[in-house]
Amino acid sequence: MGKIILTGDRPTGRLHLGHYVGSLKRRVELQNSGEYDKVFIMIADAQALTDNADNPEKIRQNIIEVALDYLSCGLDASKSTIFIQSQVAELCELSFYYMNLVTVSRLQRNPTVKTEIQMRNFETSIPVGFFTYPISQASDITAFKATTVPAGEDQEPMVEQTREIVRKFNSVYGETLVEPEILLPENCVCQRLPGTDGKAKMSKSLGNCIYLSDTAEDVRKKVMSMYTDPGHIRIEDPGKIEGNTVFTYLDAFCRPEHFAEFLPDYASLDELKAHYQRGGLGDVKVKKFLNSILQQELEPIRARRKEFEQDIPGVYRMLKDGSDKARETAARTLAEVRRAMRIDYFDDRELIESQALKFKA
Numbered sequence: 001m002g003k004i005i006l007t008g009d010r011p012t013g014r015l016h017l018g019h020y021v022g023s024l025k026r027r028v029e030l031q032n033s034g035e036y037d038k039v040f041i042m043i044a045d046a047q048a049l050t051d052n053a054d055n056p057e058k059i060r061q062n063i064i065e066v067a068l069d070y071l072s073c074g075l076d077a078s079k080s081t082i083f084i085q086s087q088v089a090e091l092c093e094l095s096f097y098y099m100n101l102v103t104v105s106r107l108q109r110n111p112t113v114k115t116e117i118q119m120r121n122f123e124t125s126i127p128v129g130f131f132t133y134p135i136s137q138a139s140d141i142t143a144f145k146a147t148t149v150p151a152g153e154d155q156e157p158m159v160e161q162t163r164e165i166v167r168k169f170n171s172v173y174g175e176t177l178v179e180p181e182i183l184l185p186e187n188c189v190c191q192r193l194p195g196t197d198g199k200a201k202m203s204k205s206l207g208n209c210i211y212l213s214d215t216a217e218d219v220r221k222k223v224m225s226m227y228t229d230p231g232h233i234r235i236e237d238p239g240k241i242e243g244n245t246v247f248t249y250l251d252a253f254c255r256p257e258h259f260a261e262f263l264p265d266y267a268s269l270d271e272l273k274a275h276y277q278r279g280g281l282g283d284v285k286v287k288k289f290l291n292s293i294l295q296q297e298l299e300p301i302r303a304r305r306k307e308f309e310q311d312i313p314g315v316y317r318m319l320k321d322g323s324d325k326a327r328e329t330a331a332r333t334l335a336e337v338r339r340a341m342r343i344d345y346f347d348d349r350e351l352i353e354s355q356a357l358k359f360k361a
Contacts (some may be wrong), residue, residue, distance in 0.1 A: 002037030005030060006146035006180075008085070010048040011062040015069040016209035017294075018193040018202035021252050022152040022185060028074040030150060030183075039080040040144045040326060041070060043319075046086040047136055050129035051120060067315050069212050072305035077318045085140065087323035090330035094139040094337060095132070101168045102135055102161075110134055112157045138162040143330040145178040152192060156182055173340040193252060198227030198245050210294070212301055219298060223291040228283045235282040241273050246286050253293050262292040 007027060009019060031039050043066050048059045063084060070082060085091060107113060113134060117126055129136075134157075141149060141162050149159050159182040166177040194200060195208025202209050210222050226246050232239035241247050254269050266272045272289075275281045308315060338344045345351065 003035060003148060004144060004146045004178075005036050005039045005148050005150065006042065006141050006144045007040075007150045008042030008044050008140070009066055010044045011059055011066045012048050012052065013062055013204040014065045014211045014213050016202055016204070016211045017249075018209070019069075020073065020212060021193055023150050024070075024073050024075075026150050026183075026185060027080075030148075031075060031079050036148070038144070040146065040329075041075060041080050041082045042085050042140060042326075043067065043083070044085045044140070046091070047133055049086075050127055050133055050136075051122075053127065053129075063319070064312065064315060065213075067319055068305050068308050071308045071315070072301045073212065074304075077322060081322045081325050081329075082319060083322040083326035084319055087320075088143070088327045088330050090327065090334040091136070091139045091143055093334060094143055094330075095136045097337060097341065098135050098138055098165050098169070099132065101165055101172075106161075106164075107131060107134060110157050110161060112154060115154075134158050134161045135165070138165045141180050142166060142177045143333050144326070145333060146180050147178060148183050149180050150183040153184055154192065156184075169337075169340075173337075176336055176340045194245055194248055196222050196226050196245060198243065212298065213305055214298070216295055216299070216302075219294055220291050223294065224284075224287050226287060226290075228286075232276075232283060236279045238279040239276045239281070239283075241277060246283070246290055247273065247276075249290055250286075250293070253290070253297060258289075258293050258296075263289045 005027075007023060009015060015024065027039075027041065030036060043063055045059050045063060049056065052058055067082065071077075075082060113131065116130075120130075122130070137158050138161065141159075142165075149155070149162075151159065159180060163179050166179045169177050192200070193202050195202045195206055196210060197206070197208040199206055199208055210219055214222070223246075226249075228244050228246050229240040231237065250269055250272075256268065259266050259268065259272075263272070266275070272281070272286070276286065335344070335347075339347070342348075
């Protein structure tokens, strides 16, 4: 069996730097590595509707935004199957069958679900679809027999729940589904990039994101207003690195060659940090350095996006072709699941013939 990737994003808005360093940049590298037989990239609109059911237009409008972000970052429809979740009906049927293999108490213990419920202040008014989205995610992963799920550390409980469902299904119905593994970012800082305001997570709802499609001026303004060390008031004051958003972003994006190009006064990030910690280095200088790095990273992405924006019908055709291809794959898995569960009544000639003989007797 080959190596297969399944990953994706909820289309609730444009993608930001947290998505980029957390998984998107790595997806492009994996797509181009030649190590994987198939790569499936899903725009998870059905999952997004679980907590946006009263605003479907938000999801509808953001499908194209996410697709453009994918293509501008380097995902290639000739190498990866990019598809829309809701257009693969087989995923819903798989979820329905998997629901019988998971208890309510197990879903309640899922750390990711608990955190997301708290973030959205659902309390006791939890939409059933949202509550069961770990099961939906298991359907997405197993439908394509994914061996690898590139994701951030916050998704580890979700992938673990998928593995539990796979093991339960295979133990009850026979070896049918593939157990996946999560692939975390290599740079631990990239696993959870903070917001520009220093909050623990970059979030669209908090307004603390730098979007991949932001203009150069938008990026500059957001960098220059970033949270640093509130105790670092004067340039000569010693500054703290820990919890300083600017240095966290430098840990995620800075490479040794950036110093020769943008800040030749320093040989390395360690040297820059040491100067900041002992005092004598202002926040503005460090922020300007970060801005130069981010502009260099984002400019090719912005340029490619402008090209794809000139052919929006072509982007939708790509999504339809990908969705059709994904549905073919999911349909084969569903047929195997139905066969294993003994509910493939019309395809089971032995069943039909044995029943016919029984009633003739």
